Amino acid sequence: MTPGPDVLEKDSSSRTASPTAPAELATLGGEQRRSLEQVALLAFIVLPFLALLAAVPLAWGWGVSWLDLGLLVAMYYIGCHGITIGFHRYFTHGSFKAKRPLRIALAVMGSLAVEGPLVRWVADHRKHHKFSDAEGDPHSPWRYGETVPALMKGLWWAHVGWMFDEEQTSQQKYAPDLVRDPAIRAISRQFVLWTTVSLLLPPLIGGLATWSWQGALTAFFWGSLVRVALLHHVTWSINSICHAVGKRPFKSRDKSGNVWWLAVLSCGESWHNLHHADPTCARHGVLRGQLDSSARIIRWFEQLGWAYDVRWPKRDRIDSRRQERAAEAA
Structure with missing residues (x-):
């Protein structure tokens, strides 16, 4: 089973992370984000977002075909579940064990979400849990304080800004188990390939289904650009919105909350309070x-x-977290 962040910290604290990984253990995206990578990141954020803004008037004026809508929904939930089940619950927290074919499939599905290389994603999230909403958290909305102006600035940081930070999380320290896995390391290094597949698959299907360039173009707009933008902002909202607002029925050491209206779009991730109360669940x-x-x-x-070995919620643990939260609020 992939160890959780607490186990990894115990493991990694006993050794010093090498400043440069051996060539055979190299992953895509090291511990410094270069200017070229920042430009590429900006393009992948801005262009799909512009498509998302254009989607409403276009749908209102010309409509959207069932084929394009089907491609958007299918690609969205393949990538979303790849992130939530694969990158998050499996690779980051070890909520279950998976046979090798499923492990590879989840790595590829998550990569199709275009949210960065697998190993970097996991390293960032494990670090987030170690320092959640405290100094050292890569993307806490409370970074600048608790006043309204500070929170507005913090929400922007948690949602998008943190990704442009030049200093990156050490993958050797926070995800050594994934770095040592040749297949997972390879999929992580092939992020550009999986991004290309993710963006070109909808127009390929749309073009072949309609046998027209127009069908390919509209499929690219809805199934690639709009889909990527929507999934990005839903995922980023877990970092920003779900750490700023929402109900907190369970005791956790941070400000994680449940935001019900994001539940379907986030594939269950917005029930964020329980996740931080019991991360491996x-x-x-x-x-x-x-x-x-x-x-x-x-x-x-x-x-x-x-x-197998799925860590399903236990009633006594849930009740304990609720009682601790009730006592804290009293």
Whole structure:
């Protein structure tokens, strides 16, 4: 099982992370973000976002075909579940064990979300949990203080700004298990390839289905650009919105909250308070009515024998966290 962040910290604290990894253990995106990478990042944020802004008037004026809508939804939820089940619950927190084919599939699915190389994503998130909403957290909205102007600035930082920080999380320190895995390291280094596949697959399908360049172009607009922008901002909202507002029924050491209206789009990630109260739990929406599609799919994987040793929520642990929170609020 992939160890959780606490285990990794114990493991990595006993050794000094090498400033430069051996060539055979190199991953894409080191510990310094270069200017060229920052320019590319800006393009991948701005261009899909402009498409997202244009989507409303275009849909209002000319509509959107069922093919384009189907490509948008399908590619969105493939990438979203790749992030939530794969990058987050499996690779980052070890919420379950997966057989090798599923492990590879989850790595590729998450890469199709165009949210950065796998190893870097996991390293950032493990560091986030170690320092959650405290100094050292890569993307806390409380970075600048608790006044309204400070929080507005912090929300921007947590949502987008932190990604342009030149200093990057040490992958050798926070994700040594993934760095040592040749297959996972290779998929992480192939991020540009998977990004290309993610962006070109919708127009390829759209062009072949309609046998026209126009079909390919509209599929690229909706299935690639709009889809990537929507998924990006939903994912980033977990870092920003879910650490600034929302209900907090469970005791956690940070300001993580539950934001119900993001639950379906985030595949269950916005039940964020329980996640920070019990990070290795495979289900985040543990209360009645809390939809969590990622947990449902993990259950299917378990029933098929592809996943095992799943860390499902335990009633005594949930009750304990609720009681601790109630005592804290009293």
